[in-house]
Amino acid sequence: MVALISYISTESLSPKNFLKPDRHVEYLFGIVYYLKLRELFGKTGLDEEDEDFISLSASVPASKGDTIELCAGLIDGEDPRPEKTAVQEVLEECGYKVSESSLRLIQVFASSVGLIGNQMTCYYTEVNETLRVPGAGGGLREEGEYIQIIEWPVTKLDDLIEPRADRPGLSASLLYALSWFKTTILPSMK
Structure with a gap:
């Protein structure tokens, strides 16, 4: 499985590609x-x-x-490289065409421990409007995917990270990626 956190390069500094599947x-x-x-x-x-x-x-x-999740997908195609799946998922779910060379490895870790114990490879990438593909994104309907893309302002990052009763459901991988972004990427933006 691969998962990604993406940052959209604009003046508003809003990370893109936190996903909210329509349930x-x-x-x-x-x-x-x-x-x-x-x-x-x-x-x-x-x-x-x-x-x-x-x-x-x-x-x-x-x-x-409702939950907010990272862009993610199973490595189930003919090419077993996580980078290949990551590029495909960003296009299908988020509507951006990124290159494998734009992916930055965050971490490889075990997920679903105690259930299936699969491996997750988590990446970071930056996107901008020039990479947007018209009509792409939102998931593949024929695979039962109904995804709403959420743009979350970097200035409100702590609203997702800090524990709060009114916070929407978040995946553990999203919390990890947000914390990584906050400590690794955000300081260089200031």
Whole structure:
């Protein structure tokens, strides 16, 4: 699996490509959504499963399970190089054509430890409007991807990093990448 954090070079200094998948039916039982539903219905223990909860959860709007994630994808094509997948995912999900040489390795680490223990390669890249491909981005509908791109101002980076009750659900890889960006890239921008 690969994941990316991208920075769009503009005067407004807004990092691009934090993703918010639209939670359509395909995603209804995603882990974050499921946990938010349990919280919504006051379920705290793992042994509190019941049919009433399952039937009630089907009537809750999918928007209750929104998460913000990095641009990411499985390495499942003919070319097994993470860089190749990263370039493809930036185009499909974010709408920018970047080169492999523009990718900066952040880290390679284990993710989903305890479940599948897969390896994630995380990159950083910078984009600008000249790299935008008209009509690209938002995911591949034929693969069930419905992605909304979120532009988050660098000046409000701590709003995502710091713990807050009203913060949307974030993936661990996004928190790691944001912290890396804050300590590695941001100081050189000031």
